[in-house]
Amino acid sequence: MARFVLHEVRYVLMAMVYSSRCLAVKIQNSTLDKALYWFLTLIPLVMLCIPQFTYLLVDINNLFEFVSVLVPFTEILLTNLKMVICNTKRTKIINLINEIQAEWIEYQKSEHPEIQRLITATAKKTRIFVIIYTSAFVFICLEYASMPLFKLVFLSVFSKSPSNYTITMPYPSRFFYSTDSTTSFGLTYFFIMIAVYLLALTLSGFDSLFAALAMHITTMFKFLKIEIDQLGLDLHAGMNRAEIHAKLKRIILKHKTNLSLIEQLEDGFSFYLMVQFLISSIVVCVVLYELTIVFGWNEDTIKTLTYLPGAILQLYLFCWYAQNITEEASLVSDHIYNIPWYLSDPALQKTILTLMVKAQKPTGVTASKFYMVTLQSFQRITSTSYSYFTLLQTINQQ
Numbered sequence: 285m286a287r288f289v290l291h292e293v294r295y296v297l298m299a300m301v302y303s304s305r306c307l308a309v310k311i312q313n314s315t316l317d318k319a320l321y322w323f324l325t326l327i328p329l330v331m332l333c334i335p336q337f338t339y340l341l342v343d344i345n346n347l348f349e350f351v352s353v354l355v356p357f358t359e360i361l362l363t364n365l366k367m368v369i370c371n372t373k374r375t376k377i378i379n380l381i382n383e384i385q386a387e388w389i390e391y392q393k394s395e396h397p398e399i400q401r402l403i404t405a406t407a408k409k410t411r412i413f414v415i416i417y418t419s420a421f422v423f424i425c426l427e428y429a430s431m432p433l434f435k436l437v438f439l440s441v442f443s444k445s446p447s448n449y450t451i452t453m454p455y456p457s458r459f460f461y462s463t464d465s466t467t468s469f470g471l472t473y474f475f476i477m478i479a480v481y482l483l484a485l486t487l488s489g490f491d492s493l494f495a496a497l498a499m500h501i502t503t504m505f506k507f508l509k510i511e512i513d514q515l516g517l518d519l520h521a522g523m524n525r526a527e528i529h530a531k532l533k534r535i536i537l538k539h540k541t542n543l544s545l546i547e548q549l550e551d552g553f554s555f556y557l558m559v560q561f562l563i564s565s566i567v568v569c570v571v572l573y574e575l576t577i578v579f580g581w582n583e584d585t586i587k588t589l590t591y592l593p594g595a596i597l598q599l600y601l602f603c604w605y606a607q608n609i610t611e612e613a614s615l616v617s618d619h620i621y622n623i624p625w626y627l628s629d630p631a632l633q634k635t636i637l638t639l640m641v642k643a644q645k646p647t648g649v650t651a652s653k654f655y656m657v658t659l660q661s662f663q664r665i666t667s668t669s670y671s672y673f674t675l676l677q678t679i680n681q682q
Contacts, residue, residue: 318374321370321374324367324482325364325367325371327478328480329364331472331475331476332476332480332483333357333364336360336455336457338458339353339456339458340353340354340357342458343456343458351570351573351574352574353456354570355570355574355591356428356455356591357455359567359591359595360455360483362559362560364483365556365559366556367482367486369490369555370490376552377493380497380548380549380552381497384545387504387541388504391504399510402503402506402507409499413495413499414488414492414495414496417492418485418488418489420597422481422488424591425480425481425483425487426477426480426484427590428591429476430454430477432453432454433451435451436451453472453473453476455476459472491598494605495605497549498549498605501545501549501609502608502609504538504545505542505612505613506612507538508538508542508616509612509616511538512620515532516623516624518531520624520627525629525632528632532635532636532639536635536639539643542613543647549649550649553649554651554652554653557649557650557652557657558651558654560598560602561657561665564598565665566669568592568665569669569673570676571591572592572669572670572673573673573676575589575592576677599662599665603657603658603659603661606648606658607648607657607658609647609648610646610649610656610658613648614646616643617640617641617643617644620643
């Protein structure tokens with residue numbers, strides 16, 4: 285079985301309705317999967333997004349209430365957007381997965397010990413990341429949604445008068461029907477929990493898929509550098525011209541393939557990255573502001589303290605793995621320069637020079653072509669968020 289995304293992120297792919305094919309060598313773009321995924325997209329849209337947006341428009345009375353509703357609504361809306369993008373871009377994402385897997389299977393046939401070590405290490409890192417990341421976000425989302433139930437249980441066990449507590453919906457919402465009766469309230473809460481669970485798996489699934497693809501593309505650039513170094517050893521050893529040209533041709537084709545995979549990765553995820561970065565600076569600012577207001581031993585503090593690290597982790601995740609691709613791609617030109625190209629014939633030297641110039645061109649994942657996604661992007665966003673926070677706090681004090 286191929287050690288690639290389909291195998292390593294099988295837990296997450298189940299959440300993306302690839303469960304029937306997540307262990308297959310090649311994913312097929314099933315119409316049934318697509319229809320079922322659109323249906324699952326409607327559940328959080330109907331049970332969370334629309335009711336919360338209606339509540340924001342109709343029932344908000346003050347700034348604090350607006351902030352407390354805006355924070356979860358924004359994250360829910362963004363995650364629902366992930367579900368829409370995932371289905372809209374399904375064909376392109378599946379083609380990308382299948383293309384990388386085909387390359388990965390080819391590298392698995394290599395007998396080079398360093399390549400085999402990198403394959404094993406990448407598989408292990410991907411598996412560990414997916415398990416930890418998915419578990420963390422499922423816990424955070426379900427903990428947020430289950431807080432009223434936890435509070436009811438706590439008061440029932442430790443409070444002398446638990447009847448004073450009336451359980452409410454986990455998110456302030458306005459539905460098109462009444463939830464006053466026990467039956468309608470219970471059913472609504474039940475479907476809200478299903479919607480939250482779907483959003484949690486989609487959130488972790490989308491992010492894990494990006495991270496897994498980025499890790500494998502990054503490793504493929506490491507494979508390419510190993511092949512370039514081996515070409516240098518062959519030049520030193522005086523290998524015949526035909527074999528050198530054949531190896532160089534393979535390296536050029538592999539480099540072109542890697543650049544194509546980056547473009548496909550960007551095509552599948554760049555629009556969401558732009559939306560994520562535009563909104564996250566405001567959201568983190570709002571969460572910090574909310575924390576200064578509600579801080580203490582209460583339910584709102586627990587919600588805010590669990591939400592803030594998750595929001596920052598999401599941003600850091602995209603920036604970190606996109607940065608890795610950019611760095612590894614830029615190192616290719618250095619490896620080309622360091623081989624003894626001067627030992628080759630003039631025609632080969634020109635080809636090597638052309639490849640080196642091509643590899644020097646900055647490459648990576650962008651946010652809808654506006655800017656390259658790197659750790660500097662993360663720094664700018666956090667800095668901007670803190671600036672907004674201080675401004676909002678100053679205005680509030682005045």
